[in-house]
Amino acid sequence: MKNGRYIAYVGTYTRGNSQGIHIYDLNIEEGSLKERKVVPINNPSYITKSYDGKFLYSIADEGVESFKILSDGDLVPINKVGINGMRGCYLTTDKRNENLYVGGYHDGKVTVIEIKKDGSLGVIRDGVFHKGLGSVAERNFRPHVNCVTLTPEEKYICAVDNGIDHVKIYCLSDNTHTLHLVDILRCKLESAPRLLKFSADGRFAYLISELSNTLGVYQYDGSGQTPKFELIQEVVTSEEKHSNCAASGMKFSPDGEYLYCSSSGDNVVTIFKVDKQTGMVETVCSLPISGSYPKDLDIFPDNRHLIVLNHESNEIRTFQIDYEKKIFVHKHKPLKIETPNCILISKLNE
Secondary structure: OOOEEEEEEEEEEEOOOOOOOEEEEEEOOOEEEEEEEEEOOOOOOEEEEEOOOOOOEEEEOOEEEEEEOOOOOOOOEEEEEOOOOOOOOEEEEEEOOOEEEEEEEOOOEEEEEEEEOOEEEEEEEEEEEEOOOOOOOOOEEEOOOEEEEHHHHOOOEEEEEEOEEEEEEEEOOOOOEEEEEEEEEEOOOOEEEEEEEOOOOOHHHHHHHOOEEEEEEEEOOOOOOOOOOEEEEEEEOOOOOOOOOOOEEEOOHHHHHHHEEEEOOOOOOEEEEEOOOOOEEEEEEEEEEEOOOEEEEEEEEOOEEEEEEEOOOEEEEEEEEEEOOOOEEEOOOEEEOOOOEEEEEEEEOO
C-alpha cells in the first residue's frame, strides 16, 4: 500500500441541493470516507489535477475554473475562463502544465486552454468542432466529445467521440498550440466509444463503448510518424443487452493489476485482471452495486477497497474486494450526496 494521507474530490451537478466539489478524508485501513467540506462551484461535473499535483481544474457552467491545492487538500479558487462553447464534460492536462484540454459533449468540441506558471488559466489557444452524423437517432446522432486524453509520450491528443463512433487523433503545434488532425480510430457502428485510458507503461490502450457495452484492448505504438492502434481483444462489460444498459466508468487499480468498469441499466461493476505482458484482460467478477447509475468509480490506494458514485440514487458506496474469492461486498453505509458525477483520489502533499 502506498504510504501517506489521501483525500477524495467528488464533483457533482448542482441543479439540486448540491453546492460544488465535496472533499472527503480517506481512511485507507477501514476503506471509508468522511466528508470534510464542500467548495462552492456551479456544476463541477468533471475535475482533474495538474501533473505536479499543485492545482485542480474543474468544469463549471462558466467554462472551467482553476484552484490551488493546499497541503491539507483544501482548494483555493484562482480564476475561471470561458470556453466559447457549451459546458464541457472532460478535462486533462499535459505533464508540462502548459495546456488544459476540454472535451465538449453537448457541442462536440475540443478546446485547448493556456495554463500559466501560477496555475491560473489563460487564453483559449484553439478550439475544434467535430462534424458528422451518428447512426442512433434516439441517443447518438451528432458529435459528442466525451473524453480527451493524451497519448503516453504526449505526441497526440485523442478525442473520443461518443456520437459518431470515432476517436479523432490530433497533434499539437509547438509554436501555436493549435490542433491538427492526423488520424481517426474508427470504432464499430453504433458502439458509442466513451472513455480511453492507457496502461502505465504506455504499450496498451483501453476503450469502453457505451452502447455496445464492450471493452476494447489496443496495442499502441507512438514511436512512428503516425500513431498505431491495433485491436487485440474485445470483451463485454455487461451481459445485459437491454436498451438502457450502458458502460459508464473505467479506472485502473493503483498497481495497474486490475481494470474496473461500471455500467448503468444493470448497475454493476465488472473487475478485469490485466496481463501486463500481453495487455489482455480476464473477467474476475461482475456484481451489482445496489444503486442506480454508477457514473464513476475509484479504487483506494490499498487496491482492496472500491468507491462507486451512484448518480441517480444520490449516494457513494464503498466495497471491500476479495480477488481470490472473486467478489466484492459492501463495507459501510452509503454516503448521501446529490448527483455525484466524478471522483478523484489524491495524495496530500504534506
